Amino acid sequence: MTIRIGLDIAKNIFVVYGVDRNGxxxxxxxxxxxxVLSFFAQLPPALIGIESCGSSSYWGRELKKLGHDVRLIAPKYVKPYLMKEKNDLNDASAICEAISRPNVNFVAIKTEEQQEILMVHRVRSRSISTRTSLMNQIRGHLAEFGYVFSQGREKCKKELMDFLSDNDLSPLVMEIVHDLYASVLREEERIAQFDRLIDRWARSHPVARELLTLDGIGALTASAVVATAGDSKIFKSGRQFSAWLGLVPRQYSSGGKSKQGRITKKGDTYLRTLLIHGARTVLLMSSRGKGVHTEWVEKLRKSKPDNVVAVAYASKQARMLWAMMFKYQNNGIC
Structure with a gap:
């Protein structure tokens, strides 16, 4: 009887590899x-492993509806168990073996609601990148004609407005500049719309709304934490959640001697960036005598640079976020 299955997913062709209790x-x-679904509907409940990748949460949700226990696993934890040449069948075999290991950390299956708000975050990030690219293109092109603008976005826009009203460039150049600037304004309108969507979602979600009460946590961070972290129960502690985000020091230990380096920077870069930016806001509040953790921040500031303090507070903040999510999810609120 098959009790453990490795499923290698793709666009069209899927590979299934299963073993019994004896392996x-x-x-x-x-x-x-x-x-795929009709095949698994005929199987008795089994433990199914899937690499965490595109569409993995969808397949995880669908297979769970059929009564199976589904685990998503990061590809880096599968690779050590790939014993032969890489192909779909060997990948499925490696997944099947990896999910049997007791110390492997699994990835939470995201709900449709979580994926919806993450889609807004991703599209918003793309719009920000596009806006930055357009502003750099305008500055680069006009530099070829001897016009140099500031790098700051708002200051550059102000200087650009003055330039558009008074310059000696040809109509062709001005037509292109006007078109590029109109594209910048369109992207800013889209970003503002995405911000409103995210803010409305964060304030309507019970857990995200509670996270907003923390210093340095806005709608962007609160919604991203709830949507990205998924089920907080997959983390044993707040420190593990912080480590999952790459906010703990890298260890170099041997012979009983423990050395710590820079943070690992593992996990979700976008979420880690939001937390660190939020921590910088807390440092600014602390310098003005505001905030709940002013004493903690200022004490650390006496011996560490502000960048180090910001990362340390982001790690502390990650633990608080996990504790709040764990409390609410255990109480059945979400």
Whole structure:
């Protein structure tokens, strides 16, 4: 009887590899996309492992509806168990083996609601990148004609407005500059719309709304934490959540001697960046005598640079966020 299955997902062709209680192969099969759910509907409940990648949360949700226990696993934890040449069947076999290991950390299956708000975050990030690219393009092109603008976005826009009203460039150049600047304004309108969507979502979600009470946490960070972290129960502690975000020091330990380096920078870069930016806001509040943790921040500031203090506070903040999410999810609120 198959009790553990590794499923290698793709766009069209899926590969299934299963073993019994003794680790003996009992299942090895290729499936077309449209046949996957009907195939698993015929199997008794089993532990199914899937690499965390595009569409993995969708398949995790669908297979759980069929009564299976589904675990998403990061690709880096699968690679050590790939014993032969890389192909779809060997990948499925490696997944099947990896999910049996007791010390492997799994990835939470995201709900549709979480994926919806993350989509808004991703599209918003793309618009910000596009706006930055357009502003740099305007500055670069006009520098070729002897006009140099400030790097700060708001200051550059102000200087650009003055330039558009008084310059000696040809109509062709001005037409292109006007078109580029109009594109910048369109992207800013889109970003503002995404901000409103995220703010409305954060204030309507019970956990995200509670996270907003922390210093340095706005709608962007609160919604991103709730949507990205998923089920807080997959983390044993706040420190593990902080480590998952890459906010703890890297260890270099041997022979009983422990050395710590820079933060690991593992996990979600976007969420880690939001937390560190929020921590910088807390440092600014602290310098003005405001904030709940002013004493803690100022004490650390006496011996450490502000950048180090910001990262340290971001790690502290991650632990507080996990504690609040864990409390609410245990109480059945979300």
């Amino acid at each position: 003996k192969k009992t299942l090895s099969k290729k499936l077309k996309r449209q046949s």
